[in-house]
Amino acid sequence: EIVLTQSPGTLSLSPGERATLSCRASQSISSPFLAWYQQKPGQAPRLLIYGASSRATGIPDRFSGSGSGTDFTLSISRLEPEDFAVYYCQQFARSPGTFGQGTKVEIK
Amino acid sequence: QLQLQESGPGLVKPSETLSLTCTVSGGSISGSTHFWGWIRQPPGKGLECIGNIYNSGTTYYNPSLKSRVTISVDTSKNQFSLKLSSVTASDTAIYYCARQAPGGYIYYWGQGTLVTVSS
Numbered sequence: 001e002i003v004l005t006q007s008p009g010t011l012s013l014s015p016g017e018r019a020t021l022s023c024r025a026s027q028s029i030s031s032p033f034l035a036w037y038q039q040k041p042g043q044a045p046r047l048l049i050y051g052a053s054s055r056a057t058g059i060p061d062r063f064s065g066s067g068s069g070t071d072f073t074l075s076i077s078r079l080e081p082e083d084f085a086v087y088y089c090q091q092f093a094r095s096p097g098t099f100g101q102g103t104k105v106e107i108k
Numbered sequence: 109q110l111q112l113q114e115s116g117p118g119l120v121k122p123s124e125t126l127s128l129t130c131t132v133s134g135g136s137i138s139g140s141t142h143f144w145g146w147i148r149q150p151p152g153k154g155l156e157c158i159g160n161i162y163n164s165g166t167t168y169y170n171p172s173l174k175s176r177v178t179i180s181v182d183t184s185k186n187q188f189s190l191k192l193s194s195v196t197a198s199d200t201a202i203y204y205c206a207r208q209a210p211g212g213y214i215y216y217w218g219q220g221t222l223v224t225v226s227s
Contacts, residue, residue, distance in 0.1 A: 001171055032211050033211060033212050035211075035212065035213035035214075037155075037214075039155075044204055044217035044218070044219060044220055045155065045214070045217060047213055047214060047215050050209070050211060050213035051211060051213075056213075056215065057215075088154065088155055090155075090212070090213070090214075091212070092208070092211060092212020092213070093212075095143070095160060095162075095168035095212070096143075096145060096157040096158070096159045096160045096168045096169065096170060097157045097208075097212050098157055099147075099154060099155040099156065099157065100154075101154045102154045102155075
């Protein structure tokens with residue numbers, strides 16, 4: 001099983017600041033099989049990024065994904081109030097896939 | 109617009125079998141190139157892939173749950189189902205059904221249904 005480790009566990013930032021979230025895989029993943037999600041309380045996760053760097057439909061361009069192999073990054077260029085949430089990475093190199101444990105982005 | 113809706117008991121007794129159904133509307137399960145999957149989330153915790161089914165028959169299960177999980181499809185009803193046997197309190201979670209693209213990412217999620225395991 002491929003284990004995804006996200007860091008940090010919690011990120012305390014102010015609106016307007018840049019957020020950088022990390023996702024590290026226990027073995028190399030082909031980029032098409034890495035995705036990022038945002039989840040707010042009481043809601044299902046929402047797809048942000050697929051294929052490591054492609055934004056999903058309707059996702060603002062302040063969200064960007066990068067990385068390859070075992071190290072992937074989700075960046076939010078300028079945090080808006082609605083961006084404070086929990087973020088998960090997911091791999092599908094081996095079905096059914098696995099999720100990271102999540103990074104909570106909270107208001108400082 | 110594709111929609112998925114979970115249904116099933118919200119309370120299951122320990123040692124019994126949890127059974128959920130996902131009804132798909134706005135698209136057909138039959139002949140789809142997508143995976144139809146189940147993900148769960150214990151209260152206050154992270155997401156866990158349970159398994160999925162592809163091409164109306166090929167299944168992939170989380171190794172930690174494999175001995176207790178069965179996912180199946182009923183194309184006549186445009187539904188797919190989850191059965192999880194011998195449940196314990198640790199199986200208490202919100203259960204989501206989802207459609208996974210061939211690349212594995214999930215655009216479409218059900219709203220989720222809370223299943224509590226308790227006597």
